[in-house]
Amino acid sequence: MQQGENDMKKNQLPVRRRAYIGTMKTTMWISALITCALIIGIIVYVFAKGIPFISWDLLSTSPTYIPPHIGILPDIMNTIYIVIASLVVMVPLGAGAAVYLEEYATNQKVVAVIEYAAETLSGIPSIIYGLVGMLFFCEFAGLKTSILAGALTLVIMNLPSIMRTTQESLKTVPQSYREGAFALGAGKWRVIRTVVLPGCVDGIITGCVLATGRILGESAALLFTAGFAHALNPFFEGLMSPGATLTVALYVYAKEQGEFGAAFAIAAILMVLTLGINSLAMWLESHFKKMREQGYPQEKSKE
Amino acid sequence: MIGEREITVTAQESARRKRIERIIHGIFLMLGLITVGCVLLITIYLVISGIPAMRTIGLKEFLFGQKWASTAAEPKYGILPFILTSIYGTAGAIVLGVPIGFFAAVYIAKIAKGRIRWLLQSAVGMLAGVPSVVYGLVGMMVLVPGIRKLFKVPDGASLLASIIVLAVMILPSIIKVSVTALEAVPQEYEEASLAMGATPIETYFRVSVPAAKSGIAAAVVLGVGRAIGEAMAVMMVAGNAPNMPSLFESVRFLTTAVASEMSYSSGLQRQALFSIALVLYFFIMLINAALNFFLKRGNVKQS
Numbered sequence: 001m002q003q004g005e006n007d008m009k010k011n012q013l014p015v016r017r018r019a020y021i022g023t024m025k026t027t028m029w030i031s032a033l034i035t036c037a038l039i040i041g042i043i044v045y046v047f048a049k050g051i052p053f054i055s056w057d058l059l060s061t062s063p064t065y066i067p068p069h070i071g072i073l074p075d076i077m078n079t080i081y082i083v084i085a086s087l088v089v090m091v092p093l094g095a096g097a098a099v100y101l102e103e104y105a106t107n108q109k110v111v112a113v114i115e116y117a118a119e120t121l122s123g124i125p126s127i128i129y130g131l132v133g134m135l136f137f138c139e140f141a142g143l144k145t146s147i148l149a150g151a152l153t154l155v156i157m158n159l160p161s162i163m164r165t166t167q168e169s170l171k172t173v174p175q176s177y178r179e180g181a182f183a184l185g186a187g188k189w190r191v192i193r194t195v196v197l198p199g200c201v202d203g204i205i206t207g208c209v210l211a212t213g214r215i216l217g218e219s220a221a222l223l224f225t226a227g228f229a230h231a232l233n234p235f236f237e238g239l240m241s242p243g244a245t246l247t248v249a250l251y252v253y254a255k256e257q258g259e260f261g262a263a264f265a266i267a268a269i270l271m272v273l274t275l276g277i278n279s280l281a282m283w284l285e286s287h288f289k290k291m292r293e294q295g296y297p298q299e300k301s302k303e
Numbered sequence: 304m305i306g307e308r309e310i311t312v313t314a315q316e317s318a319r320r321k322r323i324e325r326i327i328h329g330i331f332l333m334l335g336l337i338t339v340g341c342v343l344l345i346t347i348y349l350v351i352s353g354i355p356a357m358r359t360i361g362l363k364e365f366l367f368g369q370k371w372a373s374t375a376a377e378p379k380y381g382i383l384p385f386i387l388t389s390i391y392g393t394a395g396a397i398v399l400g401v402p403i404g405f406f407a408a409v410y411i412a413k414i415a416k417g418r419i420r421w422l423l424q425s426a427v428g429m430l431a432g433v434p435s436v437v438y439g440l441v442g443m444m445v446l447v448p449g450i451r452k453l454f455k456v457p458d459g460a461s462l463l464a465s466i467i468v469l470a471v472m473i474l475p476s477i478i479k480v481s482v483t484a485l486e487a488v489p490q491e492y493e494e495a496s497l498a499m500g501a502t503p504i505e506t507y508f509r510v511s512v513p514a515a516k517s518g519i520a521a522a523v524v525l526g527v528g529r530a531i532g533e534a535m536a537v538m539m540v541a542g543n544a545p546n547m548p549s550l551f552e553s554v555r556f557l558t559t560a561v562a563s564e565m566s567y568s569s570g571l572q573r574q575a576l577f578s579i580a581l582v583l584y585f586f587i588m589l590i591n592a593a594l595n596f597f598l599k600r601g602n603v604k605q606s
Contacts, residue, residue, distance in 0.1 A: 013502070021504045024406075028414065031406035032423055035478070038471055039426045042433060042441055049444075093337055100335030104328060110335075116595070117338040123591045124345065124584070125532025127558045131565070131580050132345045135352060156341045163338070187320055189327045217434030220534040220558075224565055247535075250436045254443065255539055267437045278432040282425075 043271060050268030053261040062232050070253070070262045074232040078147060078243035082226065083215050085151035085239060086158065087208055093155065094162030095197075095204050101163075102170040103192055118160040126221040129157050134224040145242040150226030154215050161214070162207030169203025170196065172292050202288040209284060213277040216270065219247035228252055246270055346584075353581030356380070356574035365578060371545040371555075373564060373572040380575045382560070382582065388462065388548040389557045389586070392537070393530040395466035396473055401523055403470075404477030408522075411478065412485035413507045431475035439539030442468040447540055456551045460542035463550045468536050473526035480525055484518020485511055521597035528590040531583070534558035557583045 133153030368381015542553025
């Protein structure tokens with residue numbers, strides 16, 4: 001009945017309005033379809049080209065020139081090193097900045113300046129980070145071209161994002177918890193350590209996952225800070241020596257050496273990793289949101 | 304006697320605690336100001352290292368010179384080709400990407416329901432997560448030969464290929480920010496329009512879109528920022544010859560000009576590369592200011 005009425009109404013509309021509605025509908029359909037087709041096309045293409053080249057030999061060996069052989073184990077290790085090093089430095093800095101903004105800052109002007117700076121940072125292109133990272137960490141601080149210099153550059157790049165996720169979860173810690181702790185005679189620092197920080201763990205975790213995704217995909221900032229080397233090193237030695245991550249290795253193989261098989265294999269691995277990590281981030285965000293909607297979990301106030 | 308001693312102990316204790324609190328407050332203040340420090344560091348480094356070459360070459364010669372030949376016997380440092388390429392490339396990506404992104408965003412925000420909406424949003428999320436080198440690789444292997452065959456040009460690595468890659472890369476940010484803006488439109492607006500006899504589609508485009516226009520403008524500006532700052536993907540498909548921009552010509556962007564010569568540059572050439580980065584930074588700051596203006600007006604958070 002309702003459907004019939006609607007149809008009648010539609011038929012009564014003047015031709016011009018019907019044409020407008022039809023055009024808009026079709027355009028929207030096509031645009032949404034293009035968006036879907038793009039990602040599906042890229043995924044299918046990269047997997048079709050890359051998976052045949054993925055082998056245990058490729059994943060578990062270092063490259064050699066004589067005989068010519070490609071292995072990406074060093075690049076995988078470098079990527080892991082750079083993720084670990086960046087997260088270790090980034091978490092205290094980003095979470096600390098968020099705690100300052102949410103818990104300490106009283107001067108609105110200071111808050112505005114800090115937030116403006118964070119927004120500016122997230123708009124700066126990665127090639128500029130790479131350049132300044134090279135000037136500051138590699139040359140001025142004397143780290144030379146190394147994984148550590150690359151990791152520190154990435155820390156600056158990803159600070160705004162971990163600050164934002166931590167801030168958002170700090171906002172959800174109920175004010176009454178803080179008041180309760182203050183009423184029991186706890187000092188500011190004790191309240192933050194025992195009540196506020198445990199309450200923002202979810203934000204920090206989400207921030208870390210998001211940052212890992214961005215670090216895995218980053219390349220321009222690493223070209224001149226972490227370099228192109230394919231040497232296999234243990235963790236601490238690796239930090240101090242140059243090394244290519246998976247993305248940089250992909251670039252070098254595709255653009256400079258014409259080894260497209262290896263490039264596509266790396267691309268397929270990167271796609272799996274970034275898609276996995278992005279879905280994890282999306283799942284975490286909705287999971288934490290649900291947890292908060294269900295009421296603030298009790299165990300967080302135990303300490 | 305005992306009471307007196309206790310009082311002095313607690314007084315000492317509280318003085319000690321106050322001191323600790325003050326130190327911790329100071330630490331958090333420093334962490335809070337770290338983003339401001341980073342922005343200052345980047346700005347100062349770029350200005351200090353970017354100015355000397357501009358002085359040696361001459362500002363007018365540098366910005367409006369049409370020839371870049373940094374390794375020639377008689378080097379020329381004119382970056383007008385790079386500036387124009389960046390502007391044309393970005394404009395092209397916006398012309399191509401914004402309509403698709405806009406219509407897809409309206410579809411996601413207003414029409415798609417349930418599973419289709421989830422599917423589209425994951426597609427957008429995945430597009431955002433694809434590393435730029437993977438976009439570059441796919442562009443290099445699919446677009447570049449495609450353009451060569453389709454338009455019968457000697458080399459497909461061209462401004463057109465870069466424009467298409469950039470359009471795809473800015474699509475997710477445009478869609479995400481526009482969807483947020485469209486979802487924030489008060490429902491009463493739409494209900495009023497529907498009650499007046501407008502059909503849903505007319506309501507979305509004539510009421511919701513105008514109401515969300517600041518947010519959509521912010522989405523476009525964000526896309527401009529992303530496009531002008533992208534380096535790696537463009538480097539793989541643009542051909543990198545310092546020509547004046549033309550659709551089927553091999554071109555070099557501001558970002559790729561820095562990236563392609565950095566590794567072997569020295570002396571004035573190296574300083575000139577820093578000056579290019581400074582010009583790029585200047586553009587980014589302008590875009591940031593515009594973005595902030597629209598975000599404040601539209602009251603939408605940047606995702």
